[in-house]
Amino acid sequence: MKNVEHIGIAVKNFSEANALYNKLLGVAPYKTEHVASEGVNTSFFKVGDTKIELLEGLTPESAISKFIEKRGEGIHHIAFEVEDIFAEMERLKAEGFTLLNQEPKKGADNKLVCFVHPKSATGVLIELTQEIR
Numbered sequence: 001m002k003n004v005e006h007i008g009i010a011v012k013n014f015s016e017a018n019a020l021y022n023k024l025l026g027v028a029p030y031k032t033e034h035v036a037s038e039g040v041n042t043s044f045f046k047v048g049d050t051k052i053e054l055l056e057g058l059t060p061e062s063a064i065s066k067f068i069e070k071r072g073e074g075i076h077h078i079a080f081e082v083e084d085i086f087a088e089m090e091r092l093k094a095e096g097f098t099l100l101n102q103e104p105k106k107g108a109d110n111k112l113v114c115f116v117h118p119k120s121a122t123g124v125l126i127e128l129t130q131e132i133r
Contacts, residue, residue, distance in 0.1 A: 001088070006044070007053070014056035042056075079113075080129070089104070113127055113128065
């Protein structure tokens with residue numbers, strides 16, 4: 001794994017959360033995106049080398065909406081950038097981790113993504129990301 005790519009934060013109200021983080025961080029989001037496959041709106045803020053992704057569920061069935069209903073707003077996942085997502089998925093499976101998807105899928109911010117089940121990572125949802133080339 002190369003580095004922490006971003007920290008994902010689940011929010012109830014996208015526009016209010018964006019305004020709050022704009023004031024908190026002193027910068028506007030550099031990108032907002034609708035990710036239909038996940039049923040979310042996302043926005044990305046960058047401060048130094050750190051990226052923060054805000055996620056709003058668009059339907060009650062989306063993973064983000066279910067997360068908020070169960071746990072409330074807050075940190076949803078930590079994403080790590082990898083050189084080769086396919087190789088990293090195989091390595092983690094061989095190490096005994098449970099992956100939530102068997103193939104990487106297109107995520108936000110021009111990335112291929114795969115998630116590691118929180119039950120195999122001390123309760124933390126881990127996202128692997130690789131730039132789409």
